Amino acid sequence: MPGVLPLATIVSVQGLAPARPVKPRLPGEDKLIARAVTGDADAFRRLYDGHRVDVARLVYRMLGARSDLEDVVQEVFVQVYKSLKDFRGQSKFSTWLHRVTVNVVLMHRRAARSRPMFADEPPADPALRSDGIAPDEDAERRERMRAFERLLSKLAEKKRIVFILHELEGVPPSEIAKIVGAPVLTVRTRLFYARRELEAMLAEEPALAGIQLGFSKASSVGGEP
Amino acid sequence: MSKQTGSKALDDLVRESRQHLGTREAGALDWDRVERGLFARIQSEQTRERREMIAARSRHRVAWGAGAAALAVAAAVALVVGKTRGPSLNGGGERATANDDAAGAVASIGQDATAMVNGKSAAIGAPLRLGDEVDARGGRVTFDRPGKVSWILESGSRTTVTHVQGALVLALQAGTVEAQVVPVASGEAFAVDVDGARIAVHGTHLRVARAMDHVTVDLTEGVISLGEAPRVGSTIGTLITAPAHAEFTSADPKGSLIVTHDPGAIRPALAIDTGVAASRPALIALGAAAPHPKPDSPAEARSPLVPAPRPAPPTPVAAPQMAAADPNAADALSSVVRTCFADRTSTQDVTVEVKTKLHVELDADGNVRSARFEPPVPPDVNACAAPAIYHARFTHGGSADVNVAFKVPSSAP
Numbered sequence: 001m002p003g004v005l006p007l008a009t010i011v012s013v014q015g016l017a018p019a020r021p022v023k024p025r026l027p028g029e030d031k032l033i034a035r036a037v038t039g040d041a042d043a044f045r046r047l048y049d050g051h052r053v054d055v056a057r058l059v060y061r062m063l064g065a066r067s068d069l070e071d072v073v074q075e076v077f078v079q080v081y082k083s084l085k086d087f088r089g090q091s092k093f094s095t096w097l098h099r100v101t102v103n104v105v106l107m108h109r110r111a112a113r114s115r116p117m118f119a120d121e122p123p124a125d126p127a128l129r130s131d132g133i134a135p136d137e138d139a140e141r142r143e144r145m146r147a148f149e150r151l152l153s154k155l156a157e158k159k160r161i162v163f164i165l166h167e168l169e170g171v172p173p174s175e176i177a178k179i180v181g182a183p184v185l186t187v188r189t190r191l192f193y194a195r196r197e198l199e200a201m202l203a204e205e206p207a208l209a210g211i212q213l214g215f216s217k218a219s220s221v222g223g224e225p
Numbered sequence: 226m227s228k229q230t231g232s233k234a235l236d237d238l239v240r241e242s243r244q245h246l247g248t249r250e251a252g253a254l255d256w257d258r259v260e261r262g263l264f265a266r267i268q269s270e271q272t273r274e275r276r277e278m279i280a281a282r283s284r285h286r287v288a289w290g291a292g293a294a295a296l297a298v299a300a301a302v303a304l305v306v307g308k309t310r311g312p313s314l315n316g317g318g319e320r321a322t323a324n325d326d327a328a329g330a331v332a333s334i335g336q337d338a339t340a341m342v343n344g345k346s347a348a349i350g351a352p353l354r355l356g357d358e359v360d361a362r363g364g365r366v367t368f369d370r371p372g373k374v375s376w377i378l379e380s381g382s383r384t385t386v387t388h389v390q391g392a393l394v395l396a397l398q399a400g401t402v403e404a405q406v407v408p409v410a411s412g413e414a415f416a417v418d419v420d421g422a423r424i425a426v427h428g429t430h431l432r433v434a435r436a437m438d439h440v441t442v443d444l445t446e447g448v449i450s451l452g453e454a455p456r457v458g459s460t461i462g463t464l465i466t467a468p469a470h471a472e473f474t475s476a477d478p479k480g481s482l483i484v485t486h487d488p489g490a491i492r493p494a495l496a497i498d499t500g501v502a503a504s505r506p507a508l509i510a511l512g513a514a515a516p517h518p519k520p521d522s523p524a525e526a527r528s529p530l531v532p533a534p535r536p537a538p539p540t541p542v543a544a545p546q547m548a549a550a551d552p553n554a555a556d557a558l559s560s561v562v563r564t565c566f567a568d569r570t571s572t573q574d575v576t577v578e579v580k581t582k583l584h585v586e587l588d589a590d591g592n593v594r595s596a597r598f599e600p601p602v603p604p605d606v607n608a609c610a611a612p613a614i615y616h617a618r619f620t621h622g623g624s625a626d627v628n629v630a631f632k633v634p635s636s637a638p
Contacts, residue, residue, distance in 0.1 A: 070255055
């Protein structure tokens with residue numbers, strides 16, 4: 001029956017082992033949080049400095065290249081400021097921050113859907129901006145990343161979120177479950193289907209069709225089947 | 226492409242994406258622009274908070290004349306559960322709705338009682354806000370934050386609302402607070418601060434009373450965490466599970482804490498009547514409170530570490546059936562039944578009209594010997610109300626009929 005999956009199969013889906021763990025705590029993070037709650041601007045700034053790039057990267061991964069990326073990142077930290085007093089320390093700050101970020105991104109997407117978009121308004125691609133950032137990575141990799149962004153954007157929102165959080169951000173399913181407010185099993189199921197759909201889409205993505213061949217060759221050289 | 230190849234290709238792509246997808250773009254954001262906007266908005270937020278704080282403080286300048294002796298006497302007021310004044314809030318539309326910055330509203334005011342908010346008399350439906358100082362005079366006042374917590378401020382008690390975002394936190398200056406808290410999935414739903422000590426709850430029925438720096442907590446349901454009030458996050462302290470009676474001094478909650486799980490030492494929970502469907506009836510029991518010692522009595526000066534002269538013991542609870550006769554027992558039982566019904570129907574999109582009669586046979590001393598509903602009520606309602614019924618004590622022997630008639634409105638919006 002299509003769509004029905006044996007439980008054991010779902011539970012065993014892991015994808016790649018997280019290569020990079022969730023960001024470690026900043027030194028003295030608990031104290032910084034406590035000070036920031038009392039209105040200590042310096043403490044808040046240090047929290048912001050310590051997490052801003054991670055937040056921006058997650059926002060980018062969820063939204064793709066957009067002209068309003070900075071606005072969304074700013075909104076995340078405004079929400080962090082407003083909600084920090086409700087952070088109860090029962091989960092890691094990074095988990096809580098992921099949750100705030102995901103919520104802001106989802107709100108932004110909903111708002112954007114109800115907003116008219118001009119046909120001639122091209123999405124900004126920071127990698128292509130003429131602001132002095134030299135494209136020092138090779139063109140092939142940039143093309144792969146853009147192609148992968150396209151694939152991710154084709155995933156349904158719920159699957160995309162769990163896939164990005166787990167596979168790219170290294171967040172374990174148990175914490176994703178807290179972030180998205182779903183059971184762990186549901187998170188694993190979404191991960192399974194996200195992977196399966198991405199695998200199927202890989203073959204249809206021209207920019208990746210040749211690249212995956214390249215991966216396969218590289219793997220063979222490495223001795224893997 | 227085979228499935229295995231596709232999976233391997235995806236793994237390789239994911240591995241590369243972990244390092245490169247969005248990494249450079251994130252670093253290349255116009256951070257100056259982000260920060261300018263961010264800190265301007267935060268500054269604006271801080272200005273708004275300061276304005277609110279100043280407004281709250283200005284309301285605190287009200288002088289209070291209630292003396293400590295009066296507080297102690299007030300704490301001994303017999304239970305008058307369900308005896309409220311004013312119109313029911315059901316469908317009244319007067320009550321403030323709970324939102325992020327509202328602490329709830331006055332739900333009912335006991336007979337002869339006056340609810341004071343920031344020194345001014347408040348009527349049923351009057352909303353509470355952050356910083357409000359609340360005082361119950363001459364009787365019990367019930368507050369309700371719909372769907373979250375219902376709490377009673379006993380006569381002569383005074384408290385200040387110190388936190389409303391998420392958890393409701395009250396700073397108890399004097400007297401007694403009793404609360405029925407709807408459980409939350411995570412975090413703390415309600416807390417009472419007594420000086421530097423915090424009694425934080427996730428969902429429970431508890432009663433917190435203070436006399437000077439001596440604090441007693443009666444926990445009839447759930448779990449509380451007792452410790453120093455944190456500046457942020459959850460209260461890290463001693464976990465106490467129900468049923469329990471705890472006492473401590475606010476200056477040293479950890480060192481002075483005495484906990485007993487002896488049911489006889491625990492004061493039964495009040496039925497908190499907010500005039501609307503209660504979220505959970507919890508353990509409802511009726512009885513009369515023993516007088517708390519006067520704050521300046523020798524008992525108050527003793528350390529709670531000396532167990533023998535425990536101040537403010539909930540004496541009638543040791544033998545609930547020996548509770549003092551309650552002239553309002555019939556009203557109280559009616560309220561209990563209503564609460565039990567309200568709970569079971571609160572999740573249904575129907576309006577339930579209930580008409581029944583509770584017939585009780587009484588011993589000569591007013592204790593309930595047997596009881597039956599005519600017509601019968603559902604078993605769960607029966608079970609819910611039974612503890613309260615059999616703990617009630619009337620002022621007369623023989624028998625009594627308690628008419629129960631009310632409507633539980635649909636919970637559908």
